[in-house]
Amino acid sequence: MGEMGEPDYRQVMPLSPSPSPSPSNTKTIEGLMEVISIKDSTDPSKESTTISTNLQGHRKNLQEAWLPITESRNGNSIYAMFHLLCSGIGFQALFLPVAFATLGWAWGIICLSLAFAWQLYTIFILVQLHELVPGIRYSRYLQLAIVSFGPKLGKLLALFPVMYSSGGACVLMIINGGHTLDLLFKTICDFEATCHVQSLTGTESFLVFTCMAILVAQLPNLNSMVGVSLIGAITAIGYCTLILVLSITKSRPVDISYGQFDVVKSYMEKISDILNALGIIALAFKGHNLILEIQGTLPSNQRHTSYKPICDTLVLACCGSDWLAMDLIKEELVDRRQEENAQYRVPFSGGLLSAFSQIHGANTSKLIMGSIYLLVLVNYLCGFQVYAMPVFDNLEMRYTTKKKKPCPKWVRTCLRIFFGGVAFFVAVAVPFLGSLAPLIGGMVLPMTFAYPCFMWIAMKKPRPNGVVWSINFWLGCLGIVFSVLIVIAAAWTLADKGLNANFFRP
Template sequence: MQVGSQSLTSIASANWQGNEQNPQEAWLPITESRNGNTFLVTFQILCSGIGMQALVLPVAFPALGWAWGIVCLSLAFVWQLYTIWLLVVLHESVPGIRYSRYLQLAIAAFGAKLGKLLAIFPVMYLSGGTCAMLIITGGRTMELFFRTICRGEAACHAKSVSGAEWFLVFTCIAILIAQLPNLNSIAWVSLVGSITAVLYTTLILVFSIGKGRPSGVSYSPSEVGDSGMDNISSILNALGIIALAFRGHNVILEIQGTLPSGPKHPSYKPMRKAVVPYNGGLLSAFSKIHGHNTSKLTMGFVYLIVLVNCLCTFQVYAVPVFDNLELRYTARKKQRCPGWVRTGLRVFFGGLAFLIAVAFPFLGSLAPLIGGITLPLTLAYPCFMWLSMKKPRPNGAVWSLNLGLGCFGIVLSLLLVVAAGWTLADKGLDANFFKP
């Protein structure tokens, strides 16, 4: 959702000396409460960084092979960790001003027109689109949980529930939890989300190692086609999936905005302590390889904690959308959103995300394409923002590093988009519109 650059710039200001915020900042979900701490912020980062997006990582490894897959994943992890550090420092790069939203920082670094052009789509997709993906994942996980627990019970299959109905149940629960007023207030929800994320990724890894390698499985790169272009596009698509696994950057500034700040104690110090490594999950591979010989109690428990994690993660990624909606209301009315308006806006967004999930249940199949489009937000834009706002010495080490990483990120993004488009044109897409 687009907002005026003047409004975004004006609400970025804060008066350190008087410790007073722009009044509009105190009305919006992201910055309404700034009494967070390192522990609460850690939960938010863990919840947004670990979980659903890592579930597609096993799809990338057949094309890359086990060794190259680990190398690429490790390099991507170090790269995105560096860009997170850049964002954390740029949050208060101008004394007295806090950029608590990614779009604010993009406008400050690149100007109003270019900043909105570059950042609006990836930011909005990685917020609203992620919520739609969570509805798809959560709804299907609910169905899997139900089928696993009721395995062999005839009464459970007497009346089947459609995919859209599972999506609706998940959406209703998620929007009910989303009535919490602001980002800081959902920190304890994020605690549950981070615990479940670490738990199920660890369980899946331990169970998979304990089961051993299934017969007929190879960790060497697979040959996916007869032509060289098929193999190249497969490798690039795998890199796009890895890139998609690191997408919490669009909420890093928002999470940092919940921390108190002052000239002697800027927010980047506790934020640096809260930035923790992400983990990956192997749910889809484990379910397909070992699901047939694992007890239904074990599989049911894994599905349950994945479901809880999806509900908790939904809250973190939905807050930027709620903030955007309320920004438009408060800018027009010059007052805080009444409770009934805030509830109505959140129900409206839940309905919209549900409609997208039902209309495009194949959204996960577009992971390589979307990963390529949103890659610059994670790996390239922070480097260019640093160059624009910090203005390091030209041709120096810092200048060269950021320019090189930024340019390589843009080139890699273009290659990933081309490869994903080639694959879709060559293989086709099972576009089951409105048939979840």
């Protein structure tokens, strides 16, 4: 769905490595793109070309203007920052203490910092590839993967990571949002005699959260959700700050110490625990696939591309999210109990939020705890919208490709209700999805740390064995190796220790 919006570009630049594309490559490019002439409004004698996918044979392809990611390009740096903060801060940070409990404070900081620098580098690769060919914009991660690796290989490599990063994140938000809703209810009622309302079951909590999320999801496109993203960013910063301040002001429990867990383990168990922790850290950067979509909402013309506005917000948004994540790792949440010589474990279900509730919930006022739960709940509702947008876009793309017309309002509503129903079903069927965080983090790791490096080589074609080529090639290979090792370690841990697979029992 690369599209052109600039005058005086009459030819598509070849994406093949050779000056003259081979017949197979020509067929690939033609299958991906369609060149259409559109008269410029300022000068009827001038023409511009538009590149898009699907609807082959039509003289004028407006599909990009029909899809929710690209139908509005009136965004700016401020809007983009709201989207980045909303998707970058949230449940990812709440899971980080699970990794720090294994790695310890020092190695946890080192690994998180290295992962942050690595993913920041690959982010800048993606934003540069967004408008690599003058006038052509690649506004979706899957689209860029297809152009870089070819239709078959691109879909094979990127389809699952992209779909999981979007749909899987929404399922996790339903699970964690339902649990947070239950905690909020119990905090408000506190089992008082005056509270006659019966607590919701797990399934009912998931359903209530899903209904609220789908109600908010009726906003038409990503730009129209800027207010939702703003609320999501504010609530994320709000509850992170509250947890941080309360952790500092409250004294550490006497049975929690600062130090790594030193119970004797086998060599394989230690390696497996470390790789699982690295998988959780990789999962913390799972909003990576949204960068191109967010950049796709920014305006672009021949003089001013979207590269500078998105760069103006990237460093601030990424640094802000990682700074808050680092501050949330408090010593009393990642270490061991001295008296029992047993490691204090941050639970997978709810992560830091559940751990904080267990440690400080009893001696914290109901108002403060209720405020934290409410902020977390609102943040999940807002984050759901940003992560679900690529799925909505893909569903509407299939409809518009087949019908060759934009989605009517009722069809758009039905598609989003359908997705909400599927996500709700998966959440109820697999409520232990958070326990699979290391395994899933390893599977989607290449999308963040490896694929962008190979995309740069495929599209920019730096000199083979040169400095730039070598950096990207070896970083990409290292990302693939880490992904394989983390998946193996996570699978070995599940096989060795088992999994509490409470199917359909949220």
